[in-house]
Amino acid sequence: xxxxxxxIETCLESKKKAYxxxxxxxxxxxxxxxxxxxxxxANIEIASYSPTxxxxxxxxxxxxxxxxxxxxxxxxxxxxxNTFPCGVCRQVMREFGPDMEVLIVKDKDHVRTFTLxxxxxxxxxxxxxxxx
Numbered sequence: 001x002x003x004x005x006x007x008i009e010t011c012l013e014s015k016k017k018a019y020x021x022x023x024x025x026x027x028x029x030x031x032x033x034x035x036x037x038x039x040x041x042a043n044i045e046i047a048s049y050s051p052t053x054x055x056x057x058x059x060x061x062x063x064x065x066x067x068x069x070x071x072x073x074x075x076x077x078x079x080x081x082n083t084f085p086c087g088v089c090r091q092v093m094r095e096f097g098p099d100m101e102v103l104i105v106k107d108k109d110h111v112r113t114f115t116l117x118x119x120x121x122x123x124x125x126x127x128x129x130x131x132x
Contacts, residue, residue: 003032003036003038004073005108006038007030007031007032007038007073007075007103008030008075008103008105008108008111009108010030010038010039010040010075011028011029011030011040011075011076011077011103011105012028012077012105012107012108013028013040014028014029014030014040014041014042014055014059015027015028015042015055015077015078016028016042017040017042018042018043018044018055019042019043019044019045020043020045021045022045022047022049023045024079025043025078025079025080026042026043026078026079027042027043027054027055027056027076027077027078027079027083028040028041028042028055028076028077028078029041029042029054029055029056029058029059029074029075029076029077030059030074030075031059031060031063031068031071031073031074031075032071032072032073032074033063033068033070033071033072034068034070034071034072035068037063037066037068039059039060039062039063039066039068040059040062041055041056041057041058041059041060041061041062042055042058043055043058044058054085054086054088054089055076055078056074056076056085056086056089056092056093057088057089057092059074060074060092060093060096063096064096068096069096070096070097071093071096071097071100072097072099072100072101073097073100073101073102073103074093074097074100074101074102074103075103075105075111076102076103076104076105077104077105077106077107081104081106081110082104083104084104084119085102085119090116090119090120090123091120091123091124093116093120094116094120094123094124094125095125095126097116098116098117098123098125099115099116099117100115100116101113101114101115101116102114102115102116102118102119
């Protein structure tokens with residue numbers, strides 16, 4: 001199975017693992033690292049909301065915890081066909097994949113592709129701290 005197809009399937013499966021007792025809005029994500037590994041994540045809500053984690057960060061942090069430092073692609077699906085990453089997730093995505101491809105998945109046959117630059121133009125990243 002090619003990694004693109006596996007990424008989308010992992011994203012869709014991850015959505016089923018979401019813990020959303022308050023909003024009931026499930027989101028799944030999957031990331032592909034530069035070496036082709038796939039990591040999934042789902043949103044997990046907490047009653048006070050502040051400690052809640054989005055699916056995108058859950059997947060990225062899982063990959064980073066396992067040693068990945070570069071994410072090349074992320075797939076995101078949610079209960080709305082327009083489930084895009086929040087601003088915090090976009091900034092985390094920027095840290096580990098400034099050239100990342102972002103797939104917004106409705107189902108396995110309906111996928112829209114964006115660059116991170118399209119979703120987070122004029123972003124701030126590690127290179128901006130080099131001359132501080």
